[in-house]
Amino acid sequence: MTCAACPQPADELHHVVYRQELRRLTGDPDDTANLVPLCRDCHAAHHQRAEPLPTRVLPDSAFTFARGLMGAGMAYEYLTRRYVAGNDPRVADLLAEWEAAA
16 A cells, blocks of 8 residues: 555544544544554654645545534634645635535
């Protein structure tokens, strides 16, 4: 398996919605929809905030998981706080859904 963020082999699984948030919201920490394979260096850089992961490396399943767990608004805020959104249309979709519900 290859790291989602670089061409190195992936040796760790990153929880897109962090474990502490899963505990708070009673989400399933073993749900594969919330996991992305990363190499040790990319994983450490993300958690140390040295190089936050771009949302483009996250699978569609992670967006669906976050939306289902938190709702569009909270998922938008959570993901944009912890990842670099750039021009990811999936982030824009969360925002549009949140604004439409308001």
